[in-house]
Amino acid sequence: MSPVEVVIWSMATGAIGTVVLLGLAEVAFGRTVAGLQGTAYHALALLFVFLLSGLPREIWPGLDERWLRVMQVMIGPICNTLGNYWVRGWLGAHYRDSLMEAGLRWAGWVSPFAGLACLLLPWPQQLPAAGAICLLNAALLFWLTTRGFLLGDRMAAGMVVGSGFALPAILGLYGVALRLWELPIGVQVLIALCAVLCTCCVSVMVWLRAHPHVLSRPDPESSLRHDPVTKLYSGIALVQKMIKAQRRRRRTRRDGAIVAVIVFDLDRIAEQLGPNGLNELFIAVGNRIQRQVGVVNPVGRYWDRCFVSLVETIPSPSWLRTLGLRVSSNLRRPIEVSGPNGTRVSVRPDIGVGVVHLLPGHTAVEDILHDAQRLAEAARGMRSRAATLDLATGEVVAVEEANLGPRRRGQANHVPHSTPARGAAV
Incomplete structure (x- = not known):
């Protein structure tokens, strides 16, 4: 890595590390399970960027390449698993949509086993296969968060933006790790920026979900x-x-x-x-x-x-x-x-x-x-x-x-009544 590349990726990991520290502070004061899950995911995202950027070779020149490759192959699928599990709860997939629930659950379960399967491939194919798994999972997240937004979850729009930044960040980071071609400095800056913006978007949406009244505008209405x-x-x-x-x-x-x-x-x-x-x-x-x-x-x-x-x-x-x-x-x-x-x-x-x-x-x-x-x-x-x-x-x-089986088309959806509801503030 050139000195400029070291600076770029050090700044990116430092920015993501700051998000992790802010998340830890929120967990310390708020003590919520969702906050802890989000912070754990951001910590893995920090490790993901750190491993794929090439910084470990610069910090530890004598690092065993075999162990580094194992970590690079497995970190993406592990991030998929934790991220899918956490996003599933954040979206309330269990309450909202069976397709979101099933998609996130099964993708989360399959990812780590797919990562282990990548290690059985020939050495040159391991990292590209792991990258393909991560890209597919990121595309799935983008689609399902968009689906959540279309189903009425306004906050899911922020997660859609975060997932959108994740796609070029993942593609670029695996390109940096594989070093199949020399990426210009400007391209690496954009990749690092996408990784940081993805983490920031996700972090902000986690905080807003935990503090929904922040979005309430103080106006006369x-x-x-x-x-x-x-x-x-x-x-x-x-x-x-x-x-x-x-x-x-x-x-x-x-x-x-x-x-x-x-x-x-x-x-x-x-x-x-x-x-x-x-x-x-x-x-x-x-x-x-x-x-x-x-x-x-x-x-x-x-x-x-x-x-x-x-x-x-x-x-x-x-x-x-x-x-x-x-x-x-x-x-x-x-x-x-x-x-x-x-x-x-x-x-x-x-x-x-x-x-x-x-x-x-x-x-x-x-x-x-x-x-x-x-x-x-x-x-x-x-x-x-x-x-x-x-x-x-x-x-x-x-x-x-109650018998909650399928209803006949056109059957009334009313409780028999004869008096109006009292006190209704309509």
């Missing part, structure tokens, strides 16, 4: 979009998101779900805890719902004691049962809030969960929300505290007893 207590979406914002989601689902022909949670007996809780304790309870309930449905699915406070979540894409109708039971069991666990005298008080919320199956039809959003609230009201009298509509009989039943 902010109070209309977010509930002042829970900081979740307001009823108006929730309806707007549902309308947009309905349009997307009519285009993609995908099933979804609406989950409504109603908290009962608020007068008793307010008398016991006071207004501050009641607000803490609302905040805790909203946070628990968000954790259960995933960060990619919006949760809002539709009216004072009713929370609604939009799960835009579900893997299958039978998943509604798992979703309803998971939300209801989590919300019925005790919540610690502040009492009137400042002491911590444990409260077990009295809740009902209604789950509505969204089909790619033209059902009005107001009717869907009304149905979800009626189901949540009915769930209060059920053992599991979660209700849905039985697809065979059209009756309101507990989710664990």
